[in-house]
Amino acid sequence: MSTDVPVLPLIESDELQAIRGSIREIADRFGPHYMRECYERDEPPNAMWEALSEGGFVGINVPEQWDGGGLGMLGLITVAEELAANGSTLLLLVVSSAINGSILAKHGTTEQKETWLRGVATGTKRLAFAITEPDAGTNSHNLRTTIKPNGNGKYVINGQKTFISGVEQSDAILVVTRAVLDDGNLGLPSLALVDTDAPGLKRDKIPMPYLGPDHQWTLFLDDVEVDEDRLIGGFNGGLGPIFDGLNPERIIGAALAIGGGRLALEKASAYARERTVWKTPIGAHQGIAHPLAKAKIDLDLAWLMTQKAAVLNDAGAKAGEASNMAKYAAAEAAIEAVERAIQTHGGNGITLEYGLSDLWWGVRLTRTAPVSAEMILNFVAEHSLGLPKSY
Ligand SMILES: Cc1cc2nc3c(=O)[nH]c(=O)nc-3n(C[C@H](O)[C@H](O)[C@H](O)COP(=O)(O)OP(=O)(O)OC[C@H]3O[C@@H](n4cnc5c(N)ncnc54)[C@H](O)[C@@H]3O)c2cc1C
Structure with a gap:
């Protein structure tokens, strides 16, 4: 077979199995309630992040040349799925490792890779990602956060972002802006790495139900200045880089959902084998x-599609359709698995003691973010089936 053809391994390699073992060991060390x-x-999960970093797991997707593990998204989904199946979901694996790691590896200058990608790979630098805006929402064509040269070799950013995860534990945020062109019109997206303590950047915490220890923030950018070396892909050059971050974001979202679903199913099966209220x-x-058997089938099917998306992405092949489908299938399978696990546990499904209510919002989130189920169905209808677009 030609080595150019991306290969989906149906049996997990010894290397990936060993990685799962190490992740379980780290998760056990911190315990299921960490x-x-x-x-x-109200503390970030720093100790676990550091343990995962020391093991080389948070940058496992980053090329070895930049201190990563060189295993691509297939490596990172294995880490994320196993971690979530052992009760820990780290949103920084999504924003720092998957999105920023992928964008910097492909579009960073050598200097940006030295400064940022090595840190992302080793876990010593953590990067958030900010695209969502209150008024644009799903419609990213409506983004209104702007970036403009100030004439002194720097660029000035103004605007607002919302639902931005993990800012409290990040060194910088990759902010998606729109370039203000010489004629005053808005151009293409530009990506700027903004320090989390930059003058002019303020943030408000959004009250959320339990999703894990990471917070979501509304960001206010008021004349925030960045140097040119903070622009990834250059001024007016962020469109390609964004696209190279979105598929990894979907793929890792799918893996985290599947891990949560697997954990719920394992809890439900154990409970259903023991709990006796009639004769059996x-x-x-x-x-x-x-319903538990169906959840198992749906989770395994979603995992297959998630692996497919990861392999295509790692091979540099077209991965948009597979990444969208993986995220859709994973979210639906995981939500149903958690829902059925709650039902299997009766009243105990709602107590904190059995841990299912703690799984609920994290898994439910994946129907909405990083891209909603409806927008994936729109994508498949339009791009896979050639149906007309309504919006
Ligand atoms: C916990 C959490 C963490 C997040 N973390 C981040 C982060 O780190 N960085 C970041 O940038 N963003 C983040 N987000 C934002 C997230 O990506 C958005 O919430 C999501 O993309 C949906 O956007 P919206 O909330 O503006 O919904 P809206 O765009 O207002 O959509 C509302 C509803 O309308 C539907 N809809 C909209 N348009 C159409 C259409 N054309 N056809 C059919 N249905 C449609 C949507 O599917 C959705 O169901 C996070 C969100 C949450 C809740």
């Missing part, structure tokens, strides 16, 4: 067993 403990102390354990009732 995320909630951090949340209750509740797992003998098909009303309980069949």
Whole structure:
């Protein structure tokens, strides 16, 4: 077979299996309640991030040349899925490792890679990602955060972003702006790395239900200045770089959802084997067993598509359709798995003690973010089926 053809490994390699073992060991060291403990102390999960960094896992997708593990998105989804299946979801794996790691590896200058990508790969630098705006929402053509040269070799950013994850634990934020051209019109996107303590940047925490210890923020950028070396892809040159970050974002979102779904299913199966309220354990009732079996099938199918998307992405092949489909399938399968696990646990499904309610919002989020189910169906209708666009 030609080595140019991307190959989907149907049996996980010894290397990936060993990685899963190491992730389980790290997760065990912190225990199943680590995320909630951090949340209750209102502290970022720094100790776990550092343990994962020391093991080389947060930058496992980054090329080895830049201190990463060189295993691409296939490596990162293995880390993310195993971690989530052991009770820990780190949103920085999405924004720092998957999005920023992918964009910098492909579009950073040598200097930007030295400064930022090495740090992302080793976990010593953490980067958030800000595209969503209050008034643009899903319609990224409507982005209104602007960047403009100030005539002194610097660029000035003004605007607002919302729902930005993990700013409190990041060194900088990759902000998606629109270039203001010489004629005053808005040009293409430009990507700027803005320090989280930059003058002119303010943030408000958005009150959220339990999603893990990471926070979401509304950002206000008021005449924030950046040097030219903070622009990834250059002024008016961010469109290609953004696209190279979006598929990894979807793929990693899918992996985290599937891990959460697997954890829920394992909890539900264990509970249904033991809990007896009539003559047999509740797992003998098909009303309980069949939905769990269906959830297992749907999660495995979604994992297959997620691997496919990762392999295509890593090979530099077209991965948009597979990444969208993976994220859609993973979110739906994981939500159903958590929902059925809650139902299997009766009243205990809603208690904090059994940990299912803690899984709910994190998994439910994936139907909405990083891209909503509706927008994926729009993509498939338009691009895969050639149907006309309504919006
Ligand atoms: C916990 C959390 C973390 C997040 N982290 C980040 C982050 O780190 N960085 C970041 O930039 N963003 C982040 N987001 C934002 C997230 O990506 C957006 O919330 C998501 O893309 C949806 O955008 P919106 O909320 O503006 O919804 P809207 O665009 O207002 O959409 C509302 C609803 O209308 C539907 N809809 C809109 N247009 C159409 C259409 N044409 N056809 C059919 N249906 C349509 C949508 O699917 C959705 O169901 C996060 C969000 C959450 C909740």
